[in-house]
Amino acid sequence: MQLIHAIDNFISDLTNVKRYSDNTIKSYSTDLLHFNDYCVKYSKINLDQISEKFIKTYLMQLSESGFSMRSISRNLASIRGLFKFAYSNNFLDFNPTLNISNPKAERKLPEIINEKAIEELYSIIDKSKKDPKLEKCIIEILYGCALRVSELCNLNYVDVELTTNTLRVLGKGNKTRIVPIGSKSKIIIKDYISGKTFRNSNDAFLVNKYGRRIYSRMVHRLVNKYLSQVTDIKKKSPHIFRHSAATHMLDRGADLRAVKEILGHENLSTTQIYTHVSVERLKSTYKKSHPKS
Secondary structure, X not given: OEHHHHHHHHHHHHHHOOOOOHHHHHHHHHHHHHHHHHHHHOOOXXXXXXXXXXXXXXXXXXXHOOOOHHHHHHHHHHHHHHHHHHHHOOOOXXXXXXXXXXXXXXXOOOOOOOHHHHHHHHHHHHOOOOOHHHHHHHHHHHHHOOOOHHHXXXXXHHHEEOOOOEEEEXXXXXXEEEEEOOHHHHHHHHHHHOOOXXXXXXXXXXXXXXXXXXXHHHHHHHHHHHHOXXXXXXXXXXXXHHHHHHHHHHHOOOOHHHHHHHHXXXXXXXXXXXXXXXXXXXXXXXXXXXXOO
């Protein structure tokens, strides 16, 4: 089978059978089409022409081209997924990725902002001439409920249950989880709702001034705009609020497994990165304030 046909079949499986998110499918497609271009360049048109050594050479080429270890790992995961699919469906007699290990790299601790900066954000938003209730609600749910931006944008009116103080969130892999709404978050959400009319339960919850569902790029622009006014961290993305929420919960003694459930992580090891952030914050405080530091 030709590599490009295998890629098409694999992406179709992720879309229609496994029902991966649009962003995940886009990432797989980008990685695999880039890999296909490289293979075509060296006349590797068919699946059975691609060896373990050739894939390793490709990964080395990515490294020499300036790709980060994280990007290389993601590319390898895409290629590994493709060949696992091809082998399982008898498109291949062997899987050349079986003995290829992930590149080792130090895991970078996520950047966060402090609680004071978040309060400052709300003061700035209150002076906004656009839609302060919507803007504040976006920030509040990102931080107060620790949502991913895609989860935020996909919220429907029916997902927000203020009588039980919970959000129903559709996360990665189309997995649903229930996230608590805090009392302070509830006030901001109720204030937003008071100016809206929802005709049915499946209406988009967060909508712009034209009544259309908010989208990822809009949220990124909004967050970058306001974070730029309260912090000098490099990456001013919506995910900063999720990182900050997780770290602040652990700082205040939250159980790691409870934080894992709120964040919707599949593995506890993913959540544990935030314990390292908390420890680093403690070290920083110690160095600044302890006379023996």
